[in-house]
Amino acid sequence: MADDFEKAVLLSFDQTGAVERGLKEQAVAFCNNVKIQQGSWRLFLERFRSSGFLEVKFWCLQALQEFVDSQFGILATDDRNVIKSSIMGWVQSSDISQQPAFLRNKLSQLTAAVIRLEYPDGWPSCFSDLISAAQRGRSAVDIFCRIMLAIDSDVITLEIPRSSEGNRMSMQLKDAMRDHCIGDIAEAWYQLASTYSLEDPDTAGMVLKTVQRYIGWIDIGLVANDRFIHLLYSLLSSTNSDLQEAAVECLTEVLVKGMDPLGKLELIQKLRLVACCAQWSGGLPGAEGDELQVKSARLLAALAQEVLECWKQVKNRLVSFKAVGLNFDKELAKEAAAAVATCEGIVDELFPAVMTVLQNDDETVSMTIVPFLTAYVTKLKAEQKRSATVSDNASNHLKRTLDGMLKCASYPSDSAILEQNGGTEVEMAAIKEEQEAVEDRRRDLLTLFKNIARVMMSPTVQFVDSRLGATLCNPESTFQDVELVLTLLHELGEAASDEVAKQGCGALGPLVLKVVRSTVPHASHSLVALAVLEILVRYSRVMQQHQDVLPSAVANFIDGRGMRNSSEVSVRACYLFMRFIKALRSNLRPLTASLLTSLEPFLKHVAQTPQFDGMLVGGTRQQGAAPPSTVSTDDRMCVFEAVGLLIGPEDVPSDRQRELVVAVLEPLMRQIEGCLGVGAQQPTSVALVQQALEGISRLSKGFKQELATNHRPEIGQLFVQAFDEALLIPQTFPDSKSLRARFISFVHRMVETIGTLTLPYLPMTLQVLxxxxxxxxxxxxxxxxxxxxxxxxxxxxxxxxxxxxxxxxxxxxxxxxxxxxxxxxxxxxxxxxxxxxxxxxxxxxxxxxxxxxxxxxxxxxxxxxxxxxxxxxxxxPQSCLEAMLTALAQGAATHVDPSVRRTCVHALGTLVREWGDRINADQGFKQFILDRVGGDACIRGVLQGGLDPKDAATVSFLEEVAACLRAVHEKCGYEFLARLSLILPSMGMPHDIQQQFISQIQQTDTKQLKNYLKSTLQKLTQVAR
Structure with a gap:
């Protein structure tokens, strides 16, 4: 039956909610009080041994660990020995195997905490005792491994951030283990793994997992020796997958241990890993989806990466010595050349296996090899810069990589993305998750693809061309195949040099024309449709050379493959169409009439169906002034901007231009008028007005101010009428923040488009705002x-x-x-x-x-x-001016941001220079200049502290202060110097420094004075520290 102590511990652990909150808090307080009692550690030892409750045993171990961490060092030697002997007794006890894993883990953490503090001086036998205990059977091996893992995770590993004291103790323990016991521990690992590999593979696997954690910092010879490596290789063929995985991970850790490149190459050859991994070209060990395949792929990737790193380091040494005119010793040069040849041969031998990994169905497996391939291509790029050539073997490897990455970069065959978008919320969430996963995977793959293209552009273009032809001509092609080859063509434009990408006559032009002239399979699929549109925009200049394809190209934007596709495609299509028109508007002039006819229903649809959902597909927020608050964006409105670009140029006949503008503007104006008529009574009115106003703003972007105000004022008048009507909007909907913001954006836009024609309407604009x-x-x-x-x-x-x-x-x-x-x-x-x-x-x-x-x-x-x-x-009014000047002076003297202070000082300095003639006539203004500008802003504001002289904004501020001081001195002369003689002493400045300060203002130019102010500020900052 539990006593009060055990009851309190049990109550404190309750997670069922059955215990009242107040009672549980009392129990926790009781337990915390026990911890601080004199000699409490004896209670912890006794109750761990005697209690029958697991919760009590765990609590005692936790409390004991807290005690060890905080007070162990102040205990008497005999008391510390009692704790150590108790812990070792528990570890060596046969009963420990009967305890659950969480209790064994906590005991391991406690043991590691004591070893951290006591080894080697206070507890020199701890590791030999643990090794001896491990010979007693499986349960003893289990606790031995758990303790070694706890020592690594709680004391040694560098993966966990530690304090400087924690890092010191970590290094101290590692050094002590290297000096005294790590050899014995490694021998124990070998013996235990050998003993249990057949009779208990799980125990042997746990031993190897422990070994893996230590390989990084122990002498590599303790593991990379003939018998240990022989053991690891024998375990690779074990029927126990956990044991196989542990052996693979140990080999990987041995492989990645840092060392000299020639030494690393010798180690790789000694390990015989190349032959082992090369045979995986026929398939990785383990079944599909097994963790063994993932870990084997990591081993292969590590091997290839390490060989490549050796290759690079040795080659770079040769290049560096030659660059500085130094000669290698003949034997060293011969050794380096042999090492380079060996590395190159190993990479060649491993490449079939590398391709097998890259084409694995499991992306967790396939993506492990991508960093190596990226590094390999980067190395080839560097070599190409030096020698302008790439070996035949390397070229073949890159070609195989292009083939291999197709599967890895494709959308899965069971993709959730259907031909027609839409579906339930769950289905749409699955589609979004899939797209994000593919985009994340492709990020590295497409970088690899572009780098390969930069190394060998012509073969890459041929590869894409071949795939493109095969895919577009095959009506059975899946959307995954079509989308991928189109994506590769799009990315190729980013990798191509100017000469190769020369639109229309370069190597990529025919590929683009092939897309435009073909009936693309799955053309309405969202991913395929977007890929085609992106290509048309990136390679828009191809159409300048081949205007016969312009109607086909434009159709992609306007029909069911673009704006009339699903909402996602439609929004992006509008933005891309605007970019396409911007690039080709002069070429599209003959198609303007038919284009506008085709667009008319869509323009009406967009204007009447507001969609303010936060989409910023093309990042198309209005440029110029700071965006007004609460402005939302519907990127479908880009189609109005595209229309403006089409009909806005001066080479459009004036009558025809006015006719076209009216055709687009009138429906928008009627929509605004209709909504103004019903006001806030109609819930959709605000959104409809916003949409129409944005449509007018976007349309106006196509018209230059010179055309709208001077050359064709009748066009300007059409926008003036729109402005006049828009002035009623904030009056009709005074409480709508979003509409107010849209109206302000509209005014900004009209100022840019019709310039001075807005002047008569600006007083009312400010009044309503x-x-x-x-x-x-x-x-x-x-x-x-x-x-x-x-x-x-x-x-x-x-x-x-x-x-x-x-x-x-x-x-x-x-x-x-x-x-x-x-x-x-x-x-x-x-x-x-x-x-x-x-x-x-x-x-x-x-x-x-x-x-x-x-x-x-x-x-x-x-x-x-x-x-x-x-x-x-x-x-x-004078009061208004005084308030403004006072605000500027306050900002110049006290603001925490030096860039704000610079703005204020700059404005005040200009006023001093411009209004200098008023200074003597207006004594109030003179006093303001002397006291608030020269005194507070330029002297006290600089010298009172709070500025960082290393900050670029502060230096810029000091430059304005110097210019302002010069201006005040120029205008006020002796009176300012007299005022300084009062200000500087009041700030505690020594007399000689005062004189120097005044002299600098009198005799130096602005740049010299700025430097003096900076120097003075630096000295003040140092004194303050």
Whole structure:
């Protein structure tokens, strides 16, 4: 019957949920209290021996291990000996075999923990005792192996990150074992593996698994000797697969042990592995799907890789010596040449087996050999650069590799991807998983393919051509075969040199034409359809030389093989069609009318079926200004961009162009008008308006501003009408964030397309965007838009900015409340070094958004100073100007990001230079320049710390500070120097350094002053440390 201690341990282990939470917590607290009692380790020893509960025994071993790790070193020698003798007694006890594996593992970990601390000085006999105990039978061998494995995993292995102390103890134990016992341990391994290989293969296999873990750091001769290798080879033919696998793994570890290349080559020959592995050309050991096949493949891959590495190292030595004009000793040169020849011969001998592995049905097996093949081809590329040739044997190997990789790179014959996409959620998940697995496998295989092509382009082109012809002409070809050969053709374009890939007359042109002119089997299958479209885009210039195939090429995009295919293919087809049109729009001019007729139903379908699902198939988010918040993308809209590219060029007759634009614009405008009429009453209205607005934006990309405003203003007027209509959108749907974002993107686009024609509509644009319910992100979007307008229109914006700036200033300062920390510490706690103590994710995100608003505010003010009508600042209310200048000064002096400070200082320095004449006339402005710009931003802000002089952004900031200091001195002269004589002492600067600082400002140029500031900052940083 359990006593209180045992009951507490049992309760603490309960996983059934039957024990009340409070009772379990009491039990855990009771057990933890036992651990800290004086002499508790004696209780652990006694209860492990006496308790009949496995949970109690496990708890005692765990507690004892914790005690050993933390307090063993402070015990008296006699007490440590008691623990060691108890542990060894348990290990040697016959009862241990009756205990479950988890208890034996825990005992092994405890033993390893004590050995780590005590061997060799405190427990010199531990390993000899363990070896002696292992002679007592299977259960003794089992615990011996578990202890050796625990020593490796808990103390020795480098695969687990350890502290510096842990690494020191690991090295110390390894050194001690090398000096005192590893030879005896290796002899025990051999004897045990030999003894049990027939009578108990599982026990022999466990011994070999232990050996495998130690080969990496012990003397290789302890294992790579005649009798141990003979034993391993004999075990390869064992009827026990676990024992076979263990023998293979031991040979692999011996093989990959680091050593000199000539020594490694000698070891490989001694192991007789080449002949062993070469015979696997007829098939790997074990049945299909067995782990033995995987491990045998790894052994072959390791052998081939090691031979190749020896080859490379010896060859590189010869090349390096010749490059520096040194001569090898004749005998050494002869030895090196013989080694190179031996390596080359071994690779030749192994290659049939390598191909067998590559073509194995199990990808776990086949992919093991790919790293070797990649390294082999890389070596051939390097040799080709030196000698411009590749041997006949190597060329044959590469040709066989091309054949061999086809099976490995193909979609499986039982693929879940059907001819027509679609299905249940489970089926679609299976399809996605399969595609990801194939793409992951192909990543290395296609790299290998392209590297082979770079070594021998002509044979690779012939290989693809042959496969292409056989596949396209065979109506029985599977979709897997068709998709793969098309993928190879597509990838070949990436590998080809400019001359080979010369479109139309190069070696690849005929292959592309073969695809376009053929009836491709399974052409509507999603994978095949996409592969064809990718080829047409990559090799679009082929069609420039062979315009007779253009109708056939275009049809692939428009019919059931492209846009009218499944949703996945349709979306990608729209993006690829846009790229295809962009490359060939002048060549496609004769087909424009028929193209637009064919596209009309699809354009209508896309406009009326919004699909905002986050697809970014072509990465087609609008370029230019920062993307407004919550903008989603439907890549089918690329078809509108393609239409714009077709009808937008100036060589389209003006009347015809206007007719075509109207034909595309009018349905979109009617869709917007209809939705505006019903407003938010119709749930789909927002999405339909977004889709139509995006369609107009995409269409406009095909028209240059010069054409739309000067050459053919009637085209510009069509987009002006669209802009006029669009102004009603944010008023009708004021609460829709996504629609607001789409409208802002539309305005950005119209500014690029119709330029100054937008000016009359911009006041209303800003008015509808800066409504009372706007949040921080909304205001950021407005600032980005105004920034673009300033950069685009400059002086033309005076009247607009005169009205807008006070409202913008009030909006920004309303969101950056008086409590806001303008140093940016809340927005960027990581950069400032300040922890985000207890802040909720919501509050942290709010701070981040406000920090972004502050940055964009500075960006707007900087643009206004450098690009805009500067005089506008003198016409806005004084309070507004003061708030803006104060914000700039705060950012310049305190912001944690030096790039933000640089922006602020740059703007302030420009104002000093541009408004210098006002300094004497306006005493308030002069005081601002002296105190806030020259004093706070340029002196205190630099010298008060927090800047890293090694950071490139800091150096750039210091350059602006130097320029600003020069400007302030130029405009304020003696008054600034007098102010410095007050500021510098207040910062604790020694008098001589003060004089030097002032002298630098007076007498040096900007570059010299920057260097002086950097040097001063470095000295301050060193002092602070």
């Amino acid at each position: 800066m409504h009372q319910n706007s949040d921080t992100r909304d205001t950021c979007d407005v600032l980005a838009l105004v920034n673009q307008l300033i950069n685009r229109f400059r002086g033309s914006l005076s009247e607009l900015l005169l009205k807008a700036l006070p409202a913008i200033q009030a909006e920004v300062h309303g969101k950056l409340t008086p409590e806001w920390d303008w140093s940016g510490q809340h927005a960027q706690p990581a950069r400032s070094g300040a922890p985000a103590n207890g802040l909720s994710p919501v509050l942290m995100e709010e701070y981040r958004e406000r920090g972004e608003l502050q940055r964009m505010y500075y960006g707007l003010l900087h643009a206004l100073v450098h690009q805009g009508p500067l005089d506008v600042l003198l016409q806005i």
